[in-house]
Amino acid sequence: MAPTATSETEAPHVTEHSITVSAPPATVYALVADVTTWPQVFGPTVHVEVLEEAAPGGGEQLLRIWAVAGERVRTWTSRRTLDPVARTITFRQVVTAAPVASMGGEWRVQELENGGTRVTLLHDYLAVNGDPAAEELIAQAVDRNSRAELLALKNTAEQGDIREELHFTFSDSEIVFGAAGDVFAFLDRADLWPQRLPHVARLELNEDEPGIQRMDMDTRSPDGSTHNTTSVRVCFEDRNVIVYKQLRVPVAMSGHTGRWVIEPLEDGTTRATSWHTVTLDPDGVRTALGPEATLSEARTLVREALGANSSTTLRHAKQFAEEARAES
The missing domain is CATH 3.30.530.20 (START domain)
Structure with missing residues (x-):
């Protein structure tokens, strides 16, 4: 069973991180959508397995993820919904790892007028039993990993053809x-x-x-x-x-x-x-x-x-x- 928060009506904490990438949005979206590349692209990600998939490239996926958070490796299961037309990917942890009671969010990949891309990464989360110390740990991990992931995504996407x-x-x-x-x-x-x-x-x-x-x-x-x-x-x-x-x-x-x-x-x-x-x-x-x-x-x-x-x-x-x- 996943841990639960003290109150079902407790408002989640919401964060937003973003970055501008000098690469086409299709390139950026593809890197976020293809979880098999994540351990090479994203520093915190150790391993990802696709447990269920409705259809390659779109629809729903069930993932199990192992990633470094602070000084430990944590694992959780998430469900994602991919929309390649809107270039959005929503995610929600269905089996969390303490001290997280709930965690979800969304990737938004938007084309800029100059042909570049704006990537926004949203998170919402609750700590087990609303523990303030746990909330602070989660906030630090979300901020650190979000910044690292966005910078890594930018660096990888901007490599262009040389990446091959x-x-x-x-x-x-x-x-x-x-x-x-x-x-x-x-x-x-x-x-x-x-x-x-x-x-x-x-x-x-x-x-x-x-x-x-x-x-x-x-x-x-x-x-x-x-x-x-x-x-x-x-x-x-x-x-x-x-x-x-x-x-x-x-x-x-x-x-x-x-x-x-x-x-x-x-x-x-x-x-x-x-x-x-x-x-x-x-x-x-x-x-x-x-x-x-x-x-x-x-x-x-x-x-x-x-x-x-x-x-x-x-x-x-x-x-x-x-x-x-x-x-x-």
């Missing part, structure tokens, strides 16, 4: 002669990676609630240097899937999300796949690789670096699962 060069996805796989559950167990216990994986120098893992993990990791590069990343992971043990988002990324990237997918195959083996989705930062690429560096060169280097680490992890997970099968 900046954004890419790739994967690496291993066939494992072992159980999917053992592969998942290896990947889930990231706190043991410094003892299990040669490229992990240090890893601090916190799991405030089952299945939601925060990681602070130092990774060794081939040249002996280390770089630090912080990530949030959502672990679905029932599906043998782990999704993650890096909150602190290397300078050449503006976004990095990924997933570990473990699939039992008909022949009794298991396929373990590491997926990466990366968005490059053009200024960061020049800072990291030099002013003459191209996006193509950066894509190749990022692909090699991330792929090398995930492939190493997959090989060790394979060994772990196959040894477990041999011992059983």
